Amino acid sequence: MELLREALAYAQSRPELFWEAFVRHIVLVLTAISIALVICLPLGVWTARSRWASLTFINLVNTLRVIPSIAVLFLMLPYFGLSFQSAAIALTILAMPPILINTDAAFRTLNPAIREAAQGMGMDALTIFRKVELPLALPIILTGIRTALVEVIASATLAAFIGAGGLGNFIVLGSQLRNEAILLVGAIPVAIMAILAEVGMSALQRSVQVPL
Amino acid sequence: MAYIEFVNVSKQFPGALRPSVNNCSLAIEQGTFVVLLGLSGCGKTTLLKMVNRLHEPTSGHILIDGEDIRHLPVTALRQRIGYVIQQTGLFPHMTVAQNIAVVPKLLGWQRERIESRIDELLTLIELPPAEYRHRYPSQLSGGQQQRVGLARALAGDPEVMLMDEPFGAIDAITRATLQDEMIFLQRQLQKTILFVTHDVEEALRLADKIVVMDMGCIVQYDTPFRILTRPANQFVTNLVGADDTVRHLSLISVERAMQSPPPDFHVNGQPRIALHDNLRNALSLLLRTGTQTLVVAQDEHPVGILTMGQIQHLVGRVHEL
Ligand SMILES: Nc1ncnc2c1ncn2[C@@H]1O[C@H](COP(=O)(O)OP(=O)(O)OP(=O)(O)O)[C@@H](O)[C@H]1O
Numbered sequence: 001m002e003l004l005r006e007a008l009a010y011a012q013s014r015p016e017l018f019w020e021a022f023v024r025h026i027v028l029v030l031t032a033i034s035i036a037l038v039i040c041l042p043l044g045v046w047t048a049r050s051r052w053a054s055l056t057f058i059n060l061v062n063t064l065r066v067i068p069s070i071a072v073l074f075l076m077l078p079y080f081g082l083s084f085q086s087a088a089i090a091l092t093i094l095a096m097p098p099i100l101i102n103t104d105a106a107f108r109t110l111n112p113a114i115r116e117a118a119q120g121m122g123m124d125a126l127t128i129f130r131k132v133e134l135p136l137a138l139p140i141i142l143t144g145i146r147t148a149l150v151e152v153i154a155s156a157t158l159a160a161f162i163g164a165g166g167l168g169n170f171i172v173l174g175s176q177l178r179n180e181a182i183l184l185v186g187a188i189p190v191a192i193m194a195i196l197a198e199v200g201m202s203a204l205q206r207s208v209q210v211p212l
Numbered sequence: 213m214a215y216i217e218f219v220n221v222s223k224q225f226p227g228a229l230r231p232s233v234n235n236c237s238l239a240i241e242q243g244t245f246v247v248l249l250g251l252s253g254c255g256k257t258t259l260l261k262m263v264n265r266l267h268e269p270t271s272g273h274i275l276i277d278g279e280d281i282r283h284l285p286v287t288a289l290r291q292r293i294g295y296v297i298q299q300t301g302l303f304p305h306m307t308v309a310q311n312i313a314v315v316p317k318l319l320g321w322q323r324e325r326i327e328s329r330i331d332e333l334l335t336l337i338e339l340p341p342a343e344y345r346h347r348y349p350s351q352l353s354g355g356q357q358q359r360v361g362l363a364r365a366l367a368g369d370p371e372v373m374l375m376d377e378p379f380g381a382i383d384a385i386t387r388a389t390l391q392d393e394m395i396f397l398q399r400q401l402q403k404t405i406l407f408v409t410h411d412v413e414e415a416l417r418l419a420d421k422i423v424v425m426d427m428g429c430i431v432q433y434d435t436p437f438r439i440l441t442r443p444a445n446q447f448v449t450n451l452v453g454a455d456d457t458v459r460h461l462s463l464i465s466v467e468r469a470m471q472s473p474p475p476d477f478h479v480n481g482q483p484r485i486a487l488h489d490n491l492r493n494a495l496s497l498l499l500r501t502g503t504q505t506l507v508v509a510q511d512e513h514p515v516g517i518l519t520m521g522q523i524q525h526l527v528g529r530v531h532e533l
């Protein structure tokens with residue numbers, strides 16, 4: 001309790017520092033997730049239809065996934081330096097596998113009889129996609145996005161190690177100074193953000209879930 | 213003139229060793245209920261799916277109402293053809309009403325017309341609209357799902373219905389009910405129906421005409437009665453059980469076999485059978501009750517008699533009928 005009060009006092013004594021780190025953290029997360037969505041949603045729709053594309057890209061992101069994020073961060077350094085870009089790219093790579101894999105699976109596992117019925121009734125390809133395939137795939141895609149979001153929120157703290165800011169700054173500083181209160185100034189908001197993302201995405205998912 | 217016409221239609225899938233449908237020609241009259249019957253893999257589904265162009269023939273052509281189906285936009289063609297499949301293909305994220313509304317919406321119907329059509333169809337398939345309109349497919353039994361599939365296919369009031377083993381995955385008792393409903397519906401609607409099954413009893417019950425297929429070819433195209441009594445070859449004989457006397461009886465009506473009562477006949481508690489029933493049920497009744505004579509009744513009034521002797525006599529002459 002004492003520790004929490006200290007942490008709060010620390011944050012309140014430097015509000016502009018705290019809010020800057022906070023906003024930076026959110027911007028990092030949103031940037032990474034947005035880029036991953038823009039790449040992986042169309043890619044997943046394609047890989048679900050093409051065996052060749054599926055083998056190639058799913059394997060590729062799976063390979064990228066096993067590289068630890070911190071390693072990716074440092075691998076980016078020679079190209080983008082100690083910057084926001086490096087951090088955003090590393091986080092994007094982290095966000096891609098769950099989104100791509102779930103999008104691919106969502107479209108691949110659609111019941112072929114449903115697609116056939118839709119065609120047989122005279123829907124054109126675009127209508128089938130919008131009115132039938134997408135609504136049925138959405139819950140599984142959202143699960144992938146939820147996983148990605150939570151992972152990225154937590155991992156964005158690593159950006160501090162290469163000077164890209166975010167709430168990780170307080171964690172790095174706190175551990176350097178062996179000051180747990182400062183560390184919590186970074187850790188608690190990150191934990192809350194991750195929980196909110198989890199809860200929010202679950203609710204969204206339930207709202208689009210097909211009745212079973 | 214024939215309403216649906218297949219002219220030398222063949223279909224060979226890429227990489228297949230032999231055609232799945234081999235030079236089939238077939239003329240189907242408007243308003244007839246035609247059943248495609250044959251062993252698994254003989255090409256029934258392939259033939260059916262060429263009508264709504266889910267498959268394209270490798271050669272030959274198909275006409276509907278005199279028009280080559282390739283001359284129409286494919287979506288427009290399909291909107292004019294009702295399609296029912298065994299797995300129903302109902303959209304699980306749409307309610308019963310929304311499922312039924314799909315084709316009318318594609319056809320650009322007005323909202324009120326669609327709503328009243330939904331109620332009309334649900335009433336027709338005996339699922340009260342108030343209760344079933346807002347259910348999702350997962351909240352229906354298999355038989356109810358299949359009925360909704362049928363209603364959805366009928367929604368745009370198509371002239372042609374394609375039905376691929378619609379009752380194939382349903383228990384025997386429910387299937388018999390659905391078959392009865394189908395017969396009843398067809399009597400009112402008079403659609404041109406192509407119906408695939410490999411259940412011989414189902415084919416005999418439902419069909420005006422049966423197409424017997426074997427290895428991609430049409431072996432015989434005839435009425436159920438003639439398929440049974442004059443099978444084209446040994447394959448048809450074996451497939452439909454043309455040797456099965458009881459099966460023959462199921463296709464002959466009591467009306468056809470009854471006699472007027474002899475002058476000394478008295479109605480006296482004998483078992484009764486309806487004029488429109490078939491001889492198979494009559495025989496069953498005779499055996500069950502251990503009598504020799506049934507009273508044939510129409511609307512409760514006795515109109516004739518049917519004896520065991522007369523049924524035996526008919527069985528001997530069945531090939532002349
Ligand atoms: N899309 C396809 N690609 C390749 N071959 C196919 C395809 N569809 C069907 N075939 C082949 O064509 C033949 C006829 O198949 P079809 O599905 O028309 O049979 P069917 O009479 O409907 O059988 P069932 O009663 O089992 O449904 C089979 O040998 C099948 O393997």
Ligand SMILES: [Mg+2]
Nearest residue numbers: 256257258376
């Ligand atoms: Mg089939």
